[in-house]
Amino acid sequence: MKKITLEDIAKSLGVSKTLVSLILNNKAKEHGISPDTVDRVLKKVKEMNYMPNQAARGLRTGKTNLIGLIVADISNPFYARISRAIEDLAWKKDYHLMVCSSDEDPEKEAQLVRILREKMQVEGLIISPTTDNVEVFRDLKKIEFPFVLIDRNYPKFSCNSVVVDNIRSSQSAVKHLIDSGAKRVALLTLSPAHISTLSERQEGYKLALKEAGIPFEEDLVREVPFSDIKNSVKKTLQDWLKAKQPIDAVFCANNHLAVAVLETISDLGLRIPYDLRMVSFDDVDVFKFSYPPVSAVAQPIEDIGTRAMEILFNNINDRASRESAEHVVLPAELVIRRSSSSL
């Protein structure tokens, strides 16, 4: 079962490789190839079930029709859904997707960027960047390599990015808690707070307090370490609840934190929303069926992928577009469920 090549097609018709190649690349007209020949060649190609070898084509043209996607962990449903949206768009344009997980490790991320670009020769990258890797992206930008950051970006560095409006949607989530009667709203967030999403959500929290005329209290914000969410959340929550002035609501900066809150509250024999109201960022399936159902900020996940892909394609096809940077900020929607009801 030898692989069929251009040459096989050409030989079996007694024509040159050039001819077949030109026809397959839709350059028949512009090279004055007779419609008759075009038909003959196309028929043969179909008959022999020929498919061009991407490696050979890529080698000659530099076009691999590959794009790379780097996320923290593809088994995280949030990224899995983004990946799917990107895959669909890519395949529509005959591009193929290579997905890699960085595990939030800047070094692994940098290595992945290099491997995808230099070894696999991807034509563009979509990346949900880790904490601290601006240099890598500065380099990419400098050599005008097409890429788009999603979900997170760097405050002091401008490049293509598609993110959600973390500030405003967090603000409205916290406002909603206050409106539903909460007097002391705490914020649970994660400790590498220089990830843009997290600091922005914190900012939204502060804005909502300010707007409501509630003074900000340092003690009501806690950054728990990524590595030990469960225990840290438990301890934090216990502290907050047995304080002189116990909290009556908590805003969780991501879904993992919210799940930990659910677990803790159930462990402590308390009830949401009666003993504590809560809203989470990131609407995952769990929240719809949890007890009680959890209010959450739902990100337009598929849109993130789609918009990123559009920008990337534009960058790939239009050199000039690489000089500027496109910043897309998508709105997120607050889905209200029982965890934040006004009792």
Add this chain to the structure above:
Amino acid sequence: MKKITLEDIAKSLGVSKTLVSLILNNKAKEHGISPDTVDRVLKKVKEMNYMPNQAARGLRTGKTNLIGLIVADISNPFYARISRAIEDLAWKKDYHLMVCSSDEDPEKEAQLVRILREKMQVEGLIISPTTDNVEVFRDLKKIEFPFVLIDRNYPKFSCNSVVVDNIRSSQSAVKHLIDSGAKRVALLTLSPAHISTLSERQEGYKLALKEAGIPFEEDLVREVPFSDIKNSVKKTLQDWLKAKQPIDAVFCANNHLAVAVLETISDLGLRIPYDLRMVSFDDVDVFKFSYPPVSAVAQPIEDIGTRAMEILFNNINDRASRESAEHVVLPAELVIRRSSSSL
């Protein structure tokens, strides 16, 4: 920012491309290249940050270091987790993964197989096959192309496969429902029941009934269409519950069905497990925090990916191994939660 090639390295050292290539491919010893030269070359390679072009290498050697993964939908957390396990193993061996979603469409699947094989020149495939595409895999087997089916396989066709013990674990799930007091256990499954997993789960259901001496009733098995799970489940459940002899337990053949049951029961104002006990196949996050927590058969997801990858690598590296077929059947674990408690 021109790409650095072998030739650049060679020229900058005044040696031949051959030399550099041999050294980089660890063939220095066998070609009697002096250790001195090896050092000089390796140093330069590092200094110039050189990385071989995979397209050129693949073209010459036929080795692309690519493997393809075809699943129904990568945004499904089950497949996302498998994909992650595969990715990790692949990268460890310097292989790269190309993930595609078939949307359960046999034609799309066949096309993906072709594109991945002929165009992308992947060295092997891991596939969670759709309903009815045996011919595609028969062809692959015939030309001894390395591939492994996961999650599902075809009853009358033998090829590498890694699946879970659907029959036995379904049987024990249903047995558990009966043991906990259920008298009339129904089965909710999906309509293309010739997907091996589904028919096996149905078989397990029947075995459990038989074992308990409960006669099988056609009416207590319903295959709902994939396209309209929500409504169909609702209607079916209502039928079952208002029958002369209402059911008191249901075994769901997958997590989507179970989620639909949760929704319906909540819509109807009923309570699990008091009005209806349930167990699902496929343990997803939702079930841990749902109200009530749902008992489920947990598949060893990462193992599936890992084992498949091991078999695939073996096939890729050892031609002889392609003649036989390896069948791996992994055990699944029943996780008991409140949805099936004995009241």
Add this chain to the structure above:
DNA sequence: AAAGTTTACTAAACTATTTTAGGTGCTTCA
């Protein structure tokens, strides 16, 4: 009827790597 134009096609170069089949110059030994 020579020159120019058009039509329909092709030979060969090129891409970056691996691999085959040597080649060079030194030492060793008869």
Add this chain to the structure above:
DNA sequence: TGAAGCACCTAAAATAGTTTAGTAAACTTT
């Protein structure tokens, strides 16, 4: 002193496409 052996290295082919720079033959024009 000339052949053999050895240690080290290289030229060129090969891979499967695309692209450049044509060419041959037929047809048109003057």
